[in-house]
Amino acid sequence: xxxxxxxxxxxxxxxxxxxxxxxxxxxxxxxxxxxxxxxxxxxxxxxxxxxxxxxxxxxxxxxxxxxxxxxxxxxxxxxxxxxxxxxxxxxxxxxxxxxxxxxxxxxxxxxxxxxxxxxxxxxxxxxxxxxxxxxxxxxxxxxxxxxxxxxxxxxxxxxxxxxxxxxxxxxxxxxxxxxxxxxxxxxxxxxxxxxxxxxxxxxxxxxxxxxxxxxxxxxxxxxxxxxxxxxxxxxxxxxxxxxxxxxxxxxxxxxxxxxxxxxxx
Numbered sequence: 001x002x003x004x005x006x007x008x009x010x011x012x013x014x015x016x017x018x019x020x021x022x023x024x025x026x027x028x029x030x031x032x033x034x035x036x037x038x039x040x041x042x043x044x045x046x047x048x049x050x051x052x053x054x055x056x057x058x059x060x061x062x063x064x065x066x067x068x069x070x071x072x073x074x075x076x077x078x079x080x081x082x083x084x085x086x087x088x089x090x091x092x093x094x095x096x097x098x099x100x101x102x103x104x105x106x107x108x109x110x111x112x113x114x115x116x117x118x119x120x121x122x123x124x125x126x127x128x129x130x131x132x133x134x135x136x137x138x139x140x141x142x143x144x145x146x147x148x149x150x151x152x153x154x155x156x157x158x159x160x161x162x163x164x165x166x167x168x169x170x171x172x173x174x175x176x177x178x179x180x181x182x183x184x185x186x187x188x189x190x191x192x193x194x195x196x197x198x199x200x201x202x203x204x205x206x207x208x209x210x211x212x213x214x215x216x217x218x219x220x221x222x223x224x225x226x227x228x229x230x231x232x233x234x235x236x237x238x239x240x241x242x243x244x245x246x247x248x249x250x251x252x253x254x255x256x257x258x259x260x261x262x263x264x265x
Contacts, residue, residue, distance in 0.1 A: 003017050003018055003021070020043070021038050023046075024038065024042065024043035024046050024047070025037060025038045026038075026039065026042060060091060060093065060101075061091065064091050064093070065101075065106070065107060065108075068081060068093070068098060068101065068107055068110075069107045069108055069109065069110055072098075072102065072107060072110045072115070073109070073110060075115075075262060077115065077258075077259065078095045078098035078099050078102075078115075079095050079255065080259070081093075081095075081098060082094055082095040082098060083095075083183070102115070134229075135219070135221075135225075135228055135239060135240070135241040136238070136239065136240045136241065137240065137241060137243070138218060138240045138241060138242050138243065138249055139243075140240065141216065141218065141240045145180065145216065148180050148181045149181065150181060150215075151179065151181050151182060151212075151213055152179070152212055152213045152214055152215035152216070153179065153180045153181070153215055153216045153218075154177050154178065154179050154180070154206070154214065154216065154217045154218070155177070155178045155180065155217070155218045155219075155250035155252050155253035156175070156176065156177050156202060156217050156218070156219050156225065156250075156253065157175075157176050157219075157220065157250065157253045157254070157257060158173055158174065158175055158176065158193050158198060158222065158224055159173065159174040159176055159187070159257050159260055159261065159264070160172075160173045160174075160193060161173070161264065172189060172264070173189075173190050173191070173192055173193050173197075174187045174188060174189055174190070174260060174264070175187070175188045175190055175197075175198050175201040175202060175205075176188075176253060176256065176257055176260065177202065177205055177206070177217075177253070178250075178252045178253040178256050179213075179252075180252050183252060183256070185256045186205050187260055188201040188202075188204075188205055193222070193223075193224045194224065195223065195224050195225070195226050195227045198224040198225065198227075199227040199230055199231060202217070202231055203230075203231060203234045203235060206235055207234065207235060211236055214235050214236070214237050215237055215238070216237055216238050216239065216240060217231065217235075217237060217238075217239050217240075218239070218240045218241070218242065218249070218250050219239060219240070219241050219242070219250075220241070220242045220247060220250065221241055221242065221244055225241075228241075
């Protein structure tokens with residue numbers, strides 16, 4: 001059959017048939033001469049081999065892949081690995097790249113199950129009180145603070161154990177402080193979330209720092225931060241408050257709190 005006849009039978013373009021034959025034919029040597037033969041089986045095998053080769057080879061060395069695998073299995077988050085591994089390996093992937101490597105199964109014996117946050121997790125609804133008093137809104141916070149170009153701008157929060165025994169009113173609570181530029185993180189264990197415990201914990205944690213390292217503190221609108229004026233007076237700083245239900249507005253602290261909850265659930 002001619003190429004045109006084959007194309008008509010298969011309902012394909014003659015040029016497509018011609019390219020297929022040229023690309024996947026094999027030379028057969030016979031008695032000092034040779035001829036070209038097309039084998040459907042060999043053509044299919046060549047196609048499969050080309051498909052396997054077309055996948056982009058990893059640009060990361062085996063040492064980097066091994067390092068990432070170890071850290072993921074030690075329950076390091078991709079954020080921790082990317083931000084803290086500069087001295088351990090020369091080639092540090094970005095956070096998003098590490099996630100892609102996990103999704104693509106490029107890291108041996110790892111999966112999304114190894115990560116702290118495996119999907120959406122709904123915590124019990126908080127029952128702490130809210131207040132809507134005088135505090136400055138975050139909208140009045142200087143725009144330069146968003147750029148993370150200078151030290152001294154903090155975010156505060158509280159982290160309460162999910163294992164709190166409400167009947168016996170026992171458990172633990174951390175007051176957490178995160179500095180926006182350096183990501184320096186402080187966690188102070190207190191008896192409960194009441195402002196009489198939270199306020200002195202914040203003051204004690206920051207009072208010995210140089211004044212230029214404590215310029216602002218951003219809170220959410222939890223009742224435990226109602227003594228913000230005392231904090232301003234004691235530390236000589238300004239305080240700001242997130243909009244209601246906008247925890248993402250102090251994302252530095254929120255992300256660090258996620259790490260804390262890994263060890264103190």
